[in-house]
Amino acid sequence: MAIGSGLGAQLGIAAESTYGTFVAPTKFLEFTKESLALKKTTAQSTGIASGRLMALSARRVVTRKEVSGSIDLEVTNKGQGLLLQALMGTSVTPVQQGATAAYLQTHTLADTAGKSLTVQKGVPLTSGTVTDKTFLGCKVTSAEFSCEVGGMLTATYEFDGKDCDETQTLAAASYSNMSPFHFGQMAVKSGTFGAETALDGIRKVSVKIERPQDTERFYANQAALKKEPITNDLVRITGTLETDYVSTALDDLHTSDAATSLVWEFVGPNIASTYFETFRITLAAVKLDEGPPVVDGYGVVKPTFNFTALYDGANLPKIEYISTDTAL
Numbered sequence: 001m002a003i004g005s006g007l008g009a010q011l012g013i014a015a016e017s018t019y020g021t022f023v024a025p026t027k028f029l030e031f032t033k034e035s036l037a038l039k040k041t042t043a044q045s046t047g048i049a050s051g052r053l054m055a056l057s058a059r060r061v062v063t064r065k066e067v068s069g070s071i072d073l074e075v076t077n078k079g080q081g082l083l084l085q086a087l088m089g090t091s092v093t094p095v096q097q098g099a100t101a102a103y104l105q106t107h108t109l110a111d112t113a114g115k116s117l118t119v120q121k122g123v124p125l126t127s128g129t130v131t132d133k134t135f136l137g138c139k140v141t142s143a144e145f146s147c148e149v150g151g152m153l154t155a156t157y158e159f160d161g162k163d164c165d166e167t168q169t170l171a172a173a174s175y176s177n178m179s180p181f182h183f184g185q186m187a188v189k190s191g192t193f194g195a196e197t198a199l200d201g202i203r204k205v206s207v208k209i210e211r212p213q214d215t216e217r218f219y220a221n222q223a224a225l226k227k228e229p230i231t232n233d234l235v236r237i238t239g240t241l242e243t244d245y246v247s248t249a250l251d252d253l254h255t256s257d258a259a260t261s262l263v264w265e266f267v268g269p270n271i272a273s274t275y276f277e278t279f280r281i282t283l284a285a286v287k288l289d290e291g292p293p294v295v296d297g298y299g300v301v302k303p304t305f306n307f308t309a310l311y312d313g314a315n316l317p318k319i320e321y322i323s324t325d326t327a328l
Contacts, residue, residue: 008124010173011071013082015328016116019228020137020162023118027079028173029071032154036069036121036135038164064224066215067135067161071119075145075153076178077268077277081105081328083157084319086115086140087209094326102275105321105328111231112139112211119159122170132170137162139229141211145281148204148242153181153266153279160215163225181266181279188241190249193261193284193315201246203302205264207239207281209317237283237309237317245293245301254288254305259312262286271324278322284315 002008011034012025045059085092089110094103117138122130138161147153188205189196212233217226241250253260261284268277291305309317 002122002124002128002130004124004126004128006124008122008128008130010122010130010170012120012171012173014118015082015085016118016137019114019116020225022134022136022165022168024168025118025120025171027082028171028175029073029079029083030076030175030178031071031073034069034071034121036067036071036119036133036138036159036161038065038067038133038135040065062224064218064226065163066226067138067164068159070156070158072154072156074180075155075266075279076180078176078178078323078325080279080321080323081325082117083140083143083155084321085328086112086117086138087143087157087211088319089113089115089211092328094323094328096326097275097322098273100272100275101324102271102273102322103324103326105323105325107319107321109235109316109318112213113228113230115139116228117159119161120168120171122173130170132166132168134165134168135159135161135163136165137226137228139211139213139215141213141215142209144206144208146204146206147181147183147186147266149183151183153186160213160229162228179268179277181268181277185266185268187263187265187267189263189265190260190286193312196261196263199241199249201244202241203244204242205239207237207264207283210236210238212236239307239309241291241305241307243303243305245303250288250291250305251293251303254290254292257287259285259287259310261312262307262309271322275322278320280320281317282315282320283309283317285310285312 213229
């Protein structure tokens with residue numbers, strides 16, 4: 001029996017073959033918080049009946065159902081592949097590096113059609129009994145990654161889902177020995193794509209990837225449930241660079257509105273040979289929107305530069321992930 005508090009909770013995920021069709025979870029996430037919940041739309045009859053002073057319970061109906069919410073977690077050296085695939089859209093098979101235990105996943109930006117997850121959470125009663133809530137048809141609508149001085153690399157994934165099923169059997173959670181990426185492993189580089197160099201003075205970085213989708217595909221014959229959301233706008237990738245004013249490199253880019261390639265990476269322990277645990281976001285063309293330095297006191301000047309990532313015409317944004325995972 002589990003602990004009767006959040007300490008006994010669990011989250012498991014699996015890639016779906018068909019949108020909204022249950023697949024038993026095979027990966028279990030170590031998360032910090034979540035807010036996944038069923039949303040229902042109801043309608044109440046307002047018919048008049050002689051002498052009736054209240055609406056009838058029997059004449060309230062559920063007209064549509066959907067799921068929304070988020071998962072916050074630390075980005076670790078294992079077990080991130082399914083989330084990254086659901087975010088970026090490319091169907092990925094880890095590629096073995098040399099003849100070693102290191103496997104590279106390259107998640108290049110693509111349409112997310114067909115990329116949905118079953119997300120099952122176990123919520124403990126105070127008695128220690130863990131209740132099951134299984135969310136079907138979960139599509140990632142955005143993800144934000146962030147890391148600052150002294151901190152870990154964290155991520156927040158936002159989801160839109162089809163339905164909540166409470167009839168499934170709660171999967172037995174199992175966890176591999178995972179380590180988080182952190183500030184001590186962080187590097188930020190900019191410059192010409194493929195030849196970026198280290199950028200000094202960076203204290204905090206955040207990158208948000210938004211996947212706009214039509215989440216209102218409610219039709220007749222669907223039993224109050226939606227069909228799979230469809231991409232209906234351009235992908236938006238934005239972020240911030242919090243800095244000390246050690247050079248004019250970023251300030252000059254803001255002034256000129258010139259594009260630069262941006263690489264944000266975390267390189268952890270060696271797996272084998274020349275291959276290391278790695279999490280890397282590459283944005284081939286970034287333009288700075290605002291953040292000129294201002295002096296607001298005696299301290300070190302600390303501008304925060306906000307940026308937008310754009311397509312350079314040849315190189316799509318990508319997330320590279322090297323781990324010992326042989327499958328997503």
